[in-house]
Every structure is written in structure tokens, then in C-alpha cells.
Amino acid sequence: MQTTAKRLAGRLAAHAALPAALFAISLSSAASAAPAGDKLVIQAGRIVTQAGPDILDGVIVIENGRITAIGPSSEVEKPWDAPVLGGPELTAFPGFVEAQTSDGMDRPNENLDVAPFLDIADSVDPVAYYFEDCLRWGITTVNIQQGNDCVVAGQGMIVRPVGLTIEEMVVRPRFGTKIAVAPKRGKSRATQLQVLRAAFDDLRRYLEELVQKERDERGYAAREALFQGRDLEGEENQGRTMGGTAWKVDGLDLIPRGAIDEKMAPLLEIVEGRRPVFLYCGAAMDVPHALAVARENGFLARTTLLIDPSCWKASDLIAEAGVPVILDGDQMHVRRNPVSGEEEETFVPGVLKEKGIRFALSSQNANTNSLWYQAALAVGKGLTRQEALDAVTKVPAEILGMGPEIGSLETGKLGNVLLLSGDPLRVTTWVERVVIEGREVYDRAKDVRNKHLLEGKQPPGTAAEAAEHDEGGETDEAKDKGDAKDQDEDKK
Amino acid sequence: MIRRLPTGLALGALAVLGASAAAQDAWVIRAETIYTAAGDPIAGGHVRVEKGKIASVGSGPGSGANVLEAAAVTPGMIDLSARIGTTELSVEQSTETAAELSVVEAIDFFSFRWDRELRSGVTAVLVSPYDNDVIGGLAAVVKTGGPPTLEARLVKEAAALRAAIGSQPSAGNRTPRGAPPSSFYFRRPTTRMGVEWVLRKAYWDAIQAAERGEADTDPHVRARHEVLRRTIRGELPVIVDAWATQDIRTAIFLKEEFQIPRLIVDGAAEAWREPELLARAGLGVVLPPHVFTGRTREEAFFAWDCAATVEELGLPLALSAHGARDFGARLDRQAGFAMRGGLPFAAALASVTIHPARMVGVDDRLGSLEVGKDADVLLWNGTPFEATSAVIGVLLNGELVLDPRAAAGQ
Numbered sequence: 001m002q003t004t005a006k007r008l009a010g011r012l013a014a015h016a017a018l019p020a021a022l023f024a025i026s027l028s029s030a031a032s033a034a035p036a037g038d039k040l041v042i043q044a045g046r047i048v049t050q051a052g053p054d055i056l057d058g059v060i061v062i063e064n065g066r067i068t069a070i071g072p073s074s075e076v077e078k079p080w081d082a083p084v085l086g087g088p089e090l091t092a093f094p095g096f097v098e099a100q101t102s103d104g105m106d107r108p109n110e111n112l113d114v115a116p117f118l119d120i121a122d123s124v125d126p127v128a129y130y131f132e133d134c135l136r137w138g139i140t141t142v143n144i145q146q147g148n149d150c151v152v153a154g155q156g157m158i159v160r161p162v163g164l165t166i167e168e169m170v171v172r173p174r175f176g177t178k179i180a181v182a183p184k185r186g187k188s189r190a191t192q193l194q195v196l197r198a199a200f201d202d203l204r205r206y207l208e209e210l211v212q213k214e215r216d217e218r219g220y221a222a223r224e225a226l227f228q229g230r231d232l233e234g235e236e237n238q239g240r241t242m243g244g245t246a247w248k249v250d251g252l253d254l255i256p257r258g259a260i261d262e263k264m265a266p267l268l269e270i271v272e273g274r275r276p277v278f279l280y281c282g283a284a285m286d287v288p289h290a291l292a293v294a295r296e297n298g299f300l301a302r303t304t305l306l307i308d309p310s311c312w313k314a315s316d317l318i319a320e321a322g323v324p325v326i327l328d329g330d331q332m333h334v335r336r337n338p339v340s341g342e343e344e345e346t347f348v349p350g351v352l353k354e355k356g357i358r359f360a361l362s363s364q365n366a367n368t369n370s371l372w373y374q375a376a377l378a379v380g381k382g383l384t385r386q387e388a389l390d391a392v393t394k395v396p397a398e399i400l401g402m403g404p405e406i407g408s409l410e411t412g413k414l415g416n417v418l419l420l421s422g423d424p425l426r427v428t429t430w431v432e433r434v435v436i437e438g439r440e441v442y443d444r445a446k447d448v449r450n451k452h453l454l455e456g457k458q459p460p461g462t463a464a465e466a467a468e469h470d471e472g473g474e475t476d477e478a479k480d481k482g483d484a485k486d487q488d489e490d491k492k
Numbered sequence: 493m494i495r496r497l498p499t500g501l502a503l504g505a506l507a508v509l510g511a512s513a514a515a516q517d518a519w520v521i522r523a524e525t526i527y528t529a530a531g532d533p534i535a536g537g538h539v540r541v542e543k544g545k546i547a548s549v550g551s552g553p554g555s556g557a558n559v560l561e562a563a564a565v566t567p568g569m570i571d572l573s574a575r576i577g578t579t580e581l582s583v584e585q586s587t588e589t590a591a592e593l594s595v596v597e598a599i600d601f602f603s604f605r606w607d608r609e610l611r612s613g614v615t616a617v618l619v620s621p622y623d624n625d626v627i628g629g630l631a632a633v634v635k636t637g638g639p640p641t642l643e644a645r646l647v648k649e650a651a652a653l654r655a656a657i658g659s660q661p662s663a664g665n666r667t668p669r670g671a672p673p674s675s676f677y678f679r680r681p682t683t684r685m686g687v688e689w690v691l692r693k694a695y696w697d698a699i700q701a702a703e704r705g706e707a708d709t710d711p712h713v714r715a716r717h718e719v720l721r722r723t724i725r726g727e728l729p730v731i732v733d734a735w736a737t738q739d740i741r742t743a744i745f746l747k748e749e750f751q752i753p754r755l756i757v758d759g760a761a762e763a764w765r766e767p768e769l770l771a772r773a774g775l776g777v778v779l780p781p782h783v784f785t786g787r788t789r790e791e792a793f794f795a796w797d798c799a800a801t802v803e804e805l806g807l808p809l810a811l812s813a814h815g816a817r818d819f820g821a822r823l824d825r826q827a828g829f830a831m832r833g834g835l836p837f838a839a840a841l842a843s844v845t846i847h848p849a850r851m852v853g854v855d856d857r858l859g860s861l862e863v864g865k866d867a868d869v870l871l872w873n874g875t876p877f878e879a880t881s882a883v884i885g886v887l888l889n890g891e892l893v894l895d896p897r898a899a900a901g902q
Binding site for chain 1: 604605607608611764765784785786793795796797798817818819820828829831832833873874877878879880881882
């Protein structure tokens with residue numbers, strides 16, 4: 001982690017020459033100006049709590065990052081020393097939750113097929129425009145997982161989209177692992193599944209060999225670990241019987257947990273049911289294989305399926321398995337009828353709802369980066385307003401195991417609050433302010449890049465100006481860096 | 493869509509009905525709000541449709557047997573740049589200035605994309621030749637549904653003359669090397685300068701020919717000249733593909749040099765940059781689909797308030813979805829995005845109905861809900877253009893082609 005921080009610091013120093021960095025810095029300095037622990041009172045003409053009826057002329061009190069009181073202005077006692085944010089013209093809403101994305105990573109995919117030992121933290125770029133966009137569209141919690149082009153991916157993490165270092169951003173480190181059943185580039189479905197099954201076979205063989213060696217030669221595992229320079233202290237020094245519901249390796253209790261190779265440890269966590277898995281299916285035919293692998297290795301209960309829209313055809317299987325899903329991409333599955341040649345559209349959330357499957361929508365979509373828009377479109381096509389809003393707040397919060405923390409505005413939950421110019425699903429509504437854990441981190445009035453998108457205005461010396469590199473008025477150095485960045489994005 | 497059986501549809505799929513499934517020639521549509529695009533909205537009103545035309549519009553429930561109900565009703569939408577029906581294969585190679593050619597000869601009415609437009613509420617489009625010629629030919633207004641024949645679908649044959657400036661007409665053209673410059677294989681022009689020159693030369697030739705008299709001219713060339721002169725006389729609008737400021741400027745200077753009264757810029761993403769120039773020229777503006785990054789073709793930056801800016805100048809404004817596959821980016825959504833950028837609702841409605849109809853001269857039949865006009869009517873499940881609303885029913889020429897009662901059961 002120390003090396004990560006050092007590398008980040010180096011990267012930031014390089015960015016300092018870029019006007020682009022100015023905006024990011026101004027955002028996060030606003031964040032550090034109001035350290036967690038401060039009190040904040042949010043006022044709104046209407047609070048959509050997502051936990052009961054709306055509150056008119058309401059107040060939210062946040063202390064030490066958490067909501068301590070919420071209710072009508074007349075009933076809630078406001079701390080005398082707390083700054084007040086908002087006004088009667090605004091609507092308060094809980095921050096949107098991105099159930100899963102690879103955005104914000106320097107590059108989303110990894111060459112290694114099976115790499116559960118890698119940590120996304122080394123790959124997240126805190127100054128990526130993506131995180132700015134999150135605030136602009138009201139996303140306050142992001143689950144970052146490696147891209148879908150993998151077999152067993154590295155360890156993901158949950159972040160808040162604000163901060164200059166990964167340490168500032170992290171909400172849950174080393175959270176979850178993505179596993180893909182749809183073939184990685186260059187693989188067929190057969191080799192993909194073979195590599196996937198082999199990964200768990202390898203784990204089993206490794207553990208069995210380790211136990212055998214330990215039995216042959218008492219203290220082997222501990223000596224090996226010490227030889228590799230690893231500390232075996234406290235809990236790490238303890239052996240435990242293997243957990244989980246699928247297969248077991250007898251005698252694992254002989255091995256100190258800290259002595260298990262860190263390349264294998266995350267997979268063991270998966271088999272023991274201690275690590276959430278995001279299982280990617282690129283087509284309906286992947287779904288039965290995905291569920292079988294999850295069952296064979298005991299992680300079905302910790303599985304969330306990440307599905308391509310075409311997977312609606314396997315919705316009966318998904319419903320039977322009882323796993324939640326994240327819809328990856330467009331809500332409308334469009335295909336050509338092979339007989340008539342005509343286009344047929346299927347509204348996927350409608351099918352999921354009908355089958356009783358819990359689902360989250362995601363904003364990885366060709367035309368928009370925003371969860372509000374996804375939810376609104378779903379209402380137009382037949383979801384109720386509550387179902388649609390839940391699919392971008394409460395359900396993803398539950399999928400991330402953060403149900404008691406985020407997804408609605410209730411006493412005791414984190415103070416992640418949006419102040420909107422109107423109803424969350426109206427097409428003319430803008431995110432005016434964003435509060436994350438009691439700190440104001442976004443103010444639309446100061447968002448120069450949004451002003452650029454909306455009005456084409458480019459205030460001099462800003463990120464917006466540097467981004468539009470076909471315009472004059474920038475240094476060659478900045479231009480070169482801008483071009484390099486563009487090329488990186490092209491590679492994705 | 494005639495070939496499809498009304499049964500056996502995919503689960504939850506929105507399907508356009510077979511014509512035979514709803515062969516009624518009279519309907520009464522009741523709605524909480526009727527947006528006519530010809531005056532104020534009518535609360536609690538009706539639209540009565542008979543024999544393919546609108547028979548009455550007004551407040552109250554109306555009378556009649558076949559009743560449909562919806563939250564809101566609007567005219568069918570019109571897309572002047574749906575980019576449908578023609579491909580690069582229909583680019584004429586023998587000339588760069590094919591003004592006398594008509595696109596109607598090249599429209600593929602069997603493409604599945606017509607159905608996509610129809611079920612998303614676009615009932616008429618302007619079909620233009622593909623933009624690889626500087627002057628592509630005559631564009632036509634057609635309906636997006638009905639029997640797949642020209643006779644059944646054509647609204648207006650020579651509705652506008654299509655031209656293109658910018659990089660598209662010269663894209664892929666090579667300068668001759670090691671072969672005679674007259675070779676068929678070297679298309680010209682090869683630069684923006686060349687494109688502009690070809691366009692100006694075409695107009696110059698047409699004007700010169702008129703002064704000289706055209707008795708001896710080849711009949712094809714005479715026809716080409718006559719089309720160009722019709723645009724100068726204002727009998728025919730010119731619709732020019734121009735995205736970036738430099739290309740919009742070229743269009744404006746062309747308009748002023750040859751005094752072309754009705755000039756429409758299509759794809760005009762940077763129309764917001766020089767509003768004074770735009771207002772001076774009195775252009776019609778067709779905007780491309782909104783993108784969340786603002787980046788469009790030709791490195792043009794499409795600011796989100798572009799539609800609102802053009803509207804404030806009092807210029808004719810039309811929106812377009814360019815035939816988007818994604819249901820979150822079609823024409824109804826484009827109107828919503830324009831509202832997000834500051835366009836008032838009434839103007840957003842006009843920009844997908846009556847404005848485009850007027851711009852290509854089909855407002856006698858299309859573009860608003862008025863007695864005697866074609867019965868192209870949309871039924872919505874909420875306020876039109878809100879992201880939470882969708883088109884749930886479509887009548888085309890008075891025929892129910894998307895049944896709102898099916899959507900309700902979804």
C-alpha cells in the first residue's frame with residue numbers, strides 16, 4: 001500500500017503541470033475543508049427518503065459522517081453550531097449506488113487469466129474524469145471491479161468518488177472478486193470454463209499438498225512462510241478447519257492461515273464463502289455454467305450475476321438459484337428475428353421483475369453515465385417508480401453488503417445526500433450539491449466542466465479547456481499529455 | 493410488419509401490429525392532455541380519427557366506438573435526419589453534383605429500421621442520399637409504416653436538395669498518382685476547399701446557363717441546373733450536412749453568395765458558437781443526437797444548450813436521433829435532452845413535429861393535430877419527453893400500428 005501511495009504522489013506531481021488537475025484539486029480541497037466529525041444540517045423543500053413517505057420542508061442532521069436525525073423542520077432539533085446547506089427549492093435524495101463498474105481504473109483488464117491476488121487499488125486513478133462524473137450525476141458509492149475480459153479477476157473495492165489518493169477514496173478495501181464465464185478475448189467458451197474449473201482444482205491440490213507436507217514434516221508451512229519473510233502473528237498464526245459448504249480439505253486446521261500462499265488465499269476465501277463474487281455472463285448460455293461453478297465451489301450464496309441483456313432468456317434459472325443480478329448495459333435487449341428479419345425488443349428489467357429476481361441497474365451504457373436516467377427509462381417502460389429507484393439505491397446497497405449503511409436516508413446511515421433541483425427522475429433535474437459522509441464534495445455552481453458541457457463555455461485555465469485539445473491557447477506540453485491520455489482511452 | 497403474426501411475440505417485446513390486426517378506420521383517442529403542436533394543450537380532450545385523417549380535436553370525451561386512452565397525445569414525430577433507407581451503395585459515382593437525381597429510386601422499404609422508427613413514435617422522415625457526394629440529390633419525405641411501396645409511403649418527392657460540406661464528401665478520395673488524372677478511380681474533391689469549390693461551381697454553372705440559354709444543353713445537365721435554380725428561387729430548400737463552425741460558416745456564405753432563401757444546416761452541433769451569424773443568415777437548424785461528452789463528428793463540440801440557443805434566435809429548429817438503435821437515444825429522448833439543456837417544452841414539441849414539417853414543406857399534411865391532416869398520432873403513458881414516459885401507441889394514417897392496450901398489459 002505504501003508503494004501505491006508513493007506512485008500516486010509521483011503521478012500527481014506530473015499532473016500538477018496540467019491545468020486539468022486544478023479542477024480535481026478544487027473538488028477535493030472542498031472535501032478536506034470540512035473534515036469528517038463536523039456537523040452539517042441539510043435543509044430541503046422535500047426529502048425523498050427511500051424509507052417511507054416523503055418529508056416536506058425537511059431537515060437532515062449529520063454528525064461524524066452519519067445521519068443523527070431526519071424529519072420535518074419543525075420537529076428536528078438542529079445543532080446550533082452546525083453549518084446549514086440547501087434550501088426550500090431543493091429536493092434531497094440518497095446518493096445513487098453504482099453496483100459494479102470498471103470505470104476509474106487506469107485500464108480495466110489484465111493479461112493473466114487467473115489473478116485473484118491482484119488488488120484493484122493499484123489500478124484506480126483518483127483523478128479520472130469518471131469520478132468527477134459520478135458526483136455530477138449523483139453517484140456517491142462505487143463498486144469497482146476488474147473488467148469482464150478475465151477468468152478470475154483481481155480483488156475489487158468499494159470507493160467514494162472523491163479524494164486525491166486511493167486511501168481517501170476507499171470504503172471497503174479488497175472487496176469482492178469478478179469471475180467471468182463468458183470467454184476472455186482469444187478464448188473459446190470451452191477453454192474459458194476449463195481454465196476456470198482448473199483454478200479451483202489447483203487450489204484444492206495446493207491445499208492438499210500443503211497439508212500432506214505439514215503432516216510429513218511438522219512445522220513445514222510455518223517455516224516456509226517465515227522463509228518467505230511473512231509474519232505469522234495473532235490470528236494469522238492460527239489454523240482453522242476449512243469453512244464453506246462445498247468441498248473440504250481435511251487437516252487444513254494444521255496450517256497457520258498466514259502461511260497460505262497469498263496467490264491462493266483469495267480463492268480459498270471464495271470457496272469458504274467469505275468473499276462476494278461478481279459472476280459475469282455474456283450470454284444466456286453462460287448462466288447454467290456460472291451457477292454450476294458457483295454451486296460446485298460453494299459460493300452461490302455470495303454470488304451476484306453480472307448479466308448481459310441477452311441473459312433474460314435464462315431468467316428462470318436465475319430465479320431458481322435465487323441470486324441477485326446486476327444488469328450490464330442496455331435495458332432493452334434488441335435482436336433480429338432470424339425468420340422474419342425484424343427487430344424484436346425485450347425490456348429486460350420487466351422480465352426480471354416478473355420472475356421475482358432482485359436486480360440493480362448500472363450506468364455502463366452507451367449514451368449515459370447516470371443512474372437517474374436508467375431508473376427513469378425503466379419507469380417509462382413499466383417499472384413502478386419505487387422499483388426503479390430501488391434498483392439504483394437500495395438493491396445495489398444490499399448487493400454490496402452495505403444495506404444498513406447506504407441506499408436510503410435514515411438515522412444511523414451514512415450521510416450521503418444529494419440536493420437536486422427537482423424530482424430525481426425528471427429530465428430537467430440537475431444535481432446541485434453532493435454530500436458524502438457529511439462533507440460537501442460537489443457544488444454545481446462551481447462545476448466548470450459541467451458549464452462547458454451545458455453552455456460550451458470554457459473558462460481559461462480549466463480542465464474543460466485542456467480537454468478540448470483541438471482548441472488553441474494551451475501549451476504544447478499540456479497538449480502532448482492530453483493526447484497521450486486520449487490514446488490510453490482509445491486502447492480501452 | 494404485415495408478415496408478422498400477431499401471436500407468438502417474444503415475452504415483453506413491443507411489437508408493431510400487423511395492419512390486419514387492427515383494420516379500423518375510425519378511432520377516438522382520449523387523453524388527460526392533448527398536445528396539438530398548433531396552439532395550447534387541451535386538458536381532458538379527444539382526437540377523433542376517420543378514414544386516415546383527423547376528424548376532430550377538442551375538449552371533452554368525443555364520441556365514437558373504438559376508444560383508446562392515454563395520459564398524453566401528440567402528433568407523430570418527424571425526423572429530418574433519420575439516416576435511414578439509403579447507404580453508401582447509393583452514392584452516385586459518375587458526378588459529385590447529382591442534383592437532378594431523386595433518392596426515391598434508392599429507398600429500401602424492406603429495412604427493419606423503419607419499424608424501429610415507427611414504434612419509437614417517428615411517423616415520417618426525410619430520406620436523403622448518403623453524404624459522399626457534394627450534392628447528393630433530391631431528398632424525399634416518406635412515412636415510416638404502411639405497405640412497403642413508394643406509392644403507399646411517399647409524402648413529398650422533391651422535398652429538399654441534399655448537399656454536404658466538411659470532410660465527408662472528400663473522405664477516401666485520392667489525388668491521382670501514376671495514372672491519368674481523368675481516371676474514373678480518382679474521385680474528387682480531396683479537401684474542404686475542393687468541396688466548397690465544387691458546390692460553388694455547380695451554382696455558378698446553373699446561373700450562367702440560365703443567362704446563356706439552355707437550348708443546346710444536354711437534358712440531364714439542364715435538369716440539374718433547373719433544380720439548383722429552383723433552390724435560388726426558394727421553391728426548394730437545401731439541406732446541408734455541416735457539423736463544425738467552419739462548415740456552418742461555409743453554408744452561410746454559400747447561402748449569401750447565391751441568395752438561397754431556404755437553407756437548412758443538418759448535424760449543426762456547433763450552431764451555438766456564433767449565434768449572431770446564424771440569426772443574420774436565417775438558417776434552419778437540424779441538430780444531431782446529444783452525447784454526454786459533447787463530442788460529435790468533425791471534432792464539433794455539441795453544447796447541451798444548443799437547441800435552446802437556436803430557439804431563442806427564433807430560427808426553425810428540428811431535432812434528430814440519426815436512427816439510434818438504443819431506445820435511450822431515440823427522438824423522444826432527444827427532445828428530453830434538449831429540455832435538460834434549457835429548451836421549453838412547447839419548443840421541444842415543435843422541434844420534433846411542426847417545425848420539421850414546415851422546413852420541408854409538408855405542414856399541410858403533417859406536424860400537428862388539426863382537422864384534415866394525416867392521422868399520425870402518438871399515445872404516451874406520461875408527459876411527453878420526460879425520461880419516465882414512453883410512446884405506448886401509434887396511429888399511422890389512422891391505422892393503429894402500435895396498440896397501447898398491449899403495452900398496458902406488459
